[in-house]
Amino acid sequence: MLRLLLRGAAGSARKNGGRGPVAHLQPLRQYSSSQSSGAAKVVAASLLTVGGGIGGTVLYAQWDHKFRATVEKNVPYSDSVFGLILGPAPQNAGPPVRKQVRKSTEASVEATQIISASGDVPSVPAPCDTEPTVVTGNTHEHCDECHPAGPEAVLHGADSPTEQLVERPAEEVSARLAQQDQDEQNSPPEEKSVQWKDLEAALMDRTSAVTDATAALQKANEALDSLRTTIRNSKDLKVAAARPLVLAAEENLHKMAVDLDRVVAQVQSAEAESKIVSQYSDLVQEAKLQFQKEVSSLTPEIQANWKGLTGKLSTDDLNALIAHAHRRIDQLNRELAEQRVREQIHIDAALQQQKLEDQRVLENAVSSSLQHVKEEARLEQERKMNELREVMEAEMRTQLRRQAAAHTDHVRDVLKVQEQELRAEAEQVLSSKLLDQETRHRQLTQEQLDNFTLDMNAAYARLKGVEEAIDSHLVAEDEARRAHQLWLSVEALNHTLKTAGAEEPSVPLDSAAQIVRDSCREDDFASALAEALPAESLSRGVYGEASLRARFNSLRSLVRRVALIDESHNSLYQYFLSYLQAALLFEDQQVAPPTQLSSEDLDPFKLLSYASYCLEHGELELAAKLVNQLKGEARRVVEDWLTEARLTLETRQVVSLLSAYANAVGLGTTQAP
Amino acid sequence: MSERELGRKLDRCLADGVIKLGTGLGLGIVFSVLFFKRHTWPISLGSGAGLGMAYSNCQNDLRSHYLLHRNQKVGLDEETT
Numbered sequence: 001m002l003r004l005l006l007r008g009a010a011g012s013a014r015k016n017g018g019r020g021p022v023a024h025l026q027p028l029r030q031y032s033s034s035q036s037s038g039a040a041k042v043v044a045a046s047l048l049t050v051g052g053g054i055g056g057t058v059l060y061a062q063w064d065h066k067f068r069a070t071v072e073k074n075v076p077y078s079d080s081v082f083g084l085i086l087g088p089a090p091q092n093a094g095p096p097v098r099k100q101v102r103k104s105t106e107a108s109v110e111a112t113q114i115i116s117a118s119g120d121v122p123s124v125p126a127p128c129d130t131e132p133t134v135v136t137g138n139t140h141e142h143c144d145e146c147h148p149a150g151p152e153a154v155l156h157g158a159d160s161p162t163e164q165l166v167e168r169p170a171e172e173v174s175a176r177l178a179q180q181d182q183d184e185q186n187s188p189p190e191e192k193s194v195q196w197k198d199l200e201a202a203l204m205d206r207t208s209a210v211t212d213a214t215a216a217l218q219k220a221n222e223a224l225d226s227l228r229t230t231i232r233n234s235k236d237l238k239v240a241a242a243r244p245l246v247l248a249a250e251e252n253l254h255k256m257a258v259d260l261d262r263v264v265a266q267v268q269s270a271e272a273e274s275k276i277v278s279q280y281s282d283l284v285q286e287a288k289l290q291f292q293k294e295v296s297s298l299t300p301e302i303q304a305n306w307k308g309l310t311g312k313l314s315t316d317d318l319n320a321l322i323a324h325a326h327r328r329i330d331q332l333n334r335e336l337a338e339q340r341v342r343e344q345i346h347i348d349a350a351l352q353q354q355k356l357e358d359q360r361v362l363e364n365a366v367s368s369s370l371q372h373v374k375e376e377a378r379l380e381q382e383r384k385m386n387e388l389r390e391v392m393e394a395e396m397r398t399q400l401r402r403q404a405a406a407h408t409d410h411v412r413d414v415l416k417v418q419e420q421e422l423r424a425e426a427e428q429v430l431s432s433k434l435l436d437q438e439t440r441h442r443q444l445t446q447e448q449l450d451n452f453t454l455d456m457n458a459a460y461a462r463l464k465g466v467e468e469a470i471d472s473h474l475v476a477e478d479e480a481r482r483a484h485q486l487w488l489s490v491e492a493l494n495h496t497l498k499t500a501g502a503e504e505p506s507v508p509l510d511s512a513a514q515i516v517r518d519s520c521r522e523d524d525f526a527s528a529l530a531e532a533l534p535a536e537s538l539s540r541g542v543y544g545e546a547s548l549r550a551r552f553n554s555l556r557s558l559v560r561r562v563a564l565i566d567e568s569h570n571s572l573y574q575y576f577l578s579y580l581q582a583a584l585l586f587e588d589q590q591v592a593p594p595t596q597l598s599s600e601d602l603d604p605f606k607l608l609s610y611a612s613y614c615l616e617h618g619e620l621e622l623a624a625k626l627v628n629q630l631k632g633e634a635r636r637v638v639e640d641w642l643t644e645a646r647l648t649l650e651t652r653q654v655v656s657l658l659s660a661y662a663n664a665v666g667l668g669t670t671q672a673p
Numbered sequence: 674m675s676e677r678e679l680g681r682k683l684d685r686c687l688a689d690g691v692i693k694l695g696t697g698l699g700l701g702i703v704f705s706v707l708f709f710k711r712h713t714w715p716i717s718l719g720s721g722a723g724l725g726m727a728y729s730n731c732q733n734d735l736r737s738h739y740l741l742h743r744n745q746k747v748g749l750d751e752e753t754t
Contacts, residue, residue, distance in 0.1 A: 551676075554676070555676050558676050558679060558680075562679060565735075566739075567739045570732075570735060570736045570739055571732050571736070572728060572731055572732045572735065575735065633679075636675060636678075636738060637675055637678070637679060638675070638676065639675040640674045640675035640676065641675070641676065
């Protein structure tokens, strides 16, 4: 560290020596080689100026590509120059930064050489200038990323910058140290002015880098604070599952804080190192200003850039300048002597200051490391507690599970018993209810069925009644029709009977009888009657009453003549006698027959008169009956007439029966309207 | 017609009587002429026989209804037994 400081101081002193008091250089040069007076001075000054300008532009172009592009555009052939010196236009800032670093290291080294040539202020480790640049660049980049993320993203975001912070400074410091050692030997003095300019530029960069670093540090702190608050909030939430995550987040946070502290320490050390450089550069600047003021006070017409003054100054001015310079040298020698005297005191003071600083730094470091350790211990404790908690939780869970299992078993048993009891009860209730329901249902259905059957029966009976009524109506109508038909046929039959003319029988009744038979097919009585018609009447017809009457009248005389003839009396003599009787006996033509026939009434003559009386009065039947009483030959004589009469009577009877029946049936069936 | 039967019978009798009488008469005459030297007695005999036969036929004819003939009787007997 101390060697670094010395080296850096030497380098920066050389650089400062090269850059800053160029006013010293100039008069030194002029003092050592006074024969190369104004022209050489002017030439040298001009050369220096040009070289410085070109070097500055080149350096700035190396650092700022926009500037390089502008220069290339505006100044012809500058691009080839840049290409020669810097190589082609680079794309990323890393190597240029490194190159810049190297250049700046070279410059710083040369500056320190220059400064050591003058043998003045200790050098400052220039590499530390550029460190913050890189540091800030990275932190700036990455801490921007930190902000929007959640705890884990913040973790990851904060991890990388710290890592990079860790990596780059160590790397670059070593690189720079090596280069510094190398370049200390190599840098020629004529580049010192260039290096001085470079140093100034680098210093400016450093300051900007420092501000950027502080800004980045602030941002990183903010990020870490936000993460801390997030972790605290999540802890407050007390969600068990998040605990390991929270723990991991805390650990990461701790690590990041550690890294950040480390880097901050490095930065601070760099800062401390660079403080001296800055102080020196401030001093140099101040001296420069003062010298310039003196020069300007001496030579008021000469302004700002004294480098371009070669050839313009008069000898008086130059003498004044030399005198002033001598005076200044004397003063400085005096001061140097004083300084040598006070060196030890200064060194002691500086050492004391440094010790104080170191102590402070140490205290800070100790406190920070103590905090870190405390934090680590707390985290460890938390972790252990979490593990223990988990273990306890697992154990408790198993115990609880066992208990729960036992409980569930017991509950299950109890439930089973209860279930059975309840089921038995419920089944009983259910069965009783079902029985009730069923009986009720059956009753209802039975009632319904009964009602239904009753209704059906009633309906059926009614239907049957209706049907029967209809049928009977049908039947009645049928019968009526048949009766009518029968009646008609009987009337026809009757009519045919009437067709019996005198002496001719009626037409054969067969057709009419057939019709009658046809019309009374279902009627047994009528058909029996129709059957009862004598065959003779059917085939031959019957005689009418008139013809029978006439015939009887013709028969009467014959019967009178054979009145005495019978089985025993049937000789011719009897015949003669009966003829005689008939001639001699006179009876009444017609005598009303008595209601009862006595034996006397059986006399043929009487019978005949009775019969004729009956015949005259239309009582064929009685006449036939009376005639039937005749015996013997008389009977034989009237036999045919009797059969005819009987036939007629029969037919007439049948027909009258039929008609009566037909009438009766018709009467029965026909309804009065 | 049963009432015409008597008339028919009587017609037959008469016809038969006439025939028989005639035949008898004729025969009587014939016989009398031929055999009995014109006595009247064969004529009267013949006519009388003739008449008698006619009378008897007539009577039988008139009586025939009341008389049961042998075959009828047999039939009746057969029927009854």
